[in-house]
Amino acid sequence: MLTLLPAFQDNYIYLLESPTGLWIVDPGDAEPVENFLQAQQCTPTAILCTHHHRDHVGGVRRLAERYGVPVYGKGPLIPAQTVAVHAGPLELDGESLQVLEIPGHTLDHVGYLWKNYLFCGDTLFGAGCGRIFEGTPALLYASLQQLAALPDDTQICCAHEYTLANLHFAATIEPHNAAIRHRLEHCTHLRQQGLPTLPSTLAEERASNPFLRCGEPSVIAKARSLGAQGEDTLSVFTCLRSWKDRYQDDSHPYRFTTSSN
Numbered sequence: 047m048l049t050l051l052p053a054f055q056d057n058y059i060y061l062l063e064s065p066t067g068l069w070i071v072d073p074g075d076a077e078p079v080e081n082f083l084q085a086q087q088c089t090p091t092a093i094l095c096t097h098h099h100r101d102h103v104g105g106v107r108r109l110a111e112r113y114g115v116p117v118y119g120k121g122p123l124i125p126a127q128t129v130a131v132h133a134g135p136l137e138l139d140g141e142s143l144q145v146l147e148i149p150g151h152t153l154d155h156v157g158y159l160w161k162n163y164l165f166c167g168d169t170l171f172g173a174g175c176g177r178i179f180e181g182t183p184a185l186l187y188a189s190l191q192q193l194a195a196l197p198d199d200t201q202i203c204c205a206h207e208y209t210l211a212n213l214h215f216a217a218t219i220e221p222h223n224a225a226i227r228h229r230l231e232h233c234t235h236l237r238q239q240g241l242p243t244l245p246s247t248l249a250e251e252r253a254s255n256p257f258l259r260c261g262e263p264s265v266i267a268k269a270r271s272l273g274a275q276g277e278d279t280l281s282v283f284t285c286l287r288s289w290k291d292r293y294q295d296d297s298h299p300y301r302f303t304t305s306s307n
């Protein structure tokens with residue numbers, strides 16, 4: 047069973063109950079996790095970290111100490127880390143996971159795939175992708191391509207509720223894309239009811255996420271009009287990502303210094 051715990055302004059902390067364990071993904075804050083575990087009377091077995099940003103790891107040390115569980119992550123910036131992960135299979139509580147190295151937002155960014163659940167942190171968002179803080183456009187694009195190669199029904203468990211704002215941006219890139227319009231309506235309805243727009247599926251992302259559609263003629267044409275250096279997918283991606291960095295959506299005020307989006 048998958049649980050999304052809202053944290054801070056727009057983060058989600060994921061709790062995934064496997065047949066043999068309970069895994070916490072990206073606990074930026076310990077308190078909502080502790081409250082949930084207490085209410086449900088259950089104990090976690092592991093903490094999985096996608097990258098070192100504070101809104102993903104701020105609660106790790108407190109939870110690891112309180113519950114005495116191992117902490118998985120790549121690189122030395124993950125607090126209280128006990129297991130350094132690398133691309134490839136990972137055995138956890140007797141279950142088989144796959145670790146994907148997906149740098150670009152940060153250099154230590156990884157994703158965790160268990161069955162069809164993908165925990166991708168701040169690399170791929172609903173209808174968007176992470177901001178480039180430590181990598182290059184080429185690095186992030188290669189990471190997104192790696193995720194885009196997963197099956198259609200992959201559940202995209204990303205760490206922020208940015209989908210609506212991203213869809214408004216996507217609609218400016220592809221105003222005639224019906225999948226974007228439908229998703230915008232659907233997600234608007236969900237948010238009005240206070241419900242999350244996540245997880246999405248990879249099929250939905252392929253249809254409506256401009257950062258996975260850099261080879262589409264409509265996206266190439268728009269990128270050219272925005273000053274893309276060429277028509278190859280990396281030039282298109284680089285242009286869209288930099289345009290998004292400067293994009294201001296009046297209905298979703300843009301927070302330059304804090305947004306991961």
Ligand SMILES: [Zn+2]
Binds near residue numbers: 099
């Ligand atoms: Zn981040």
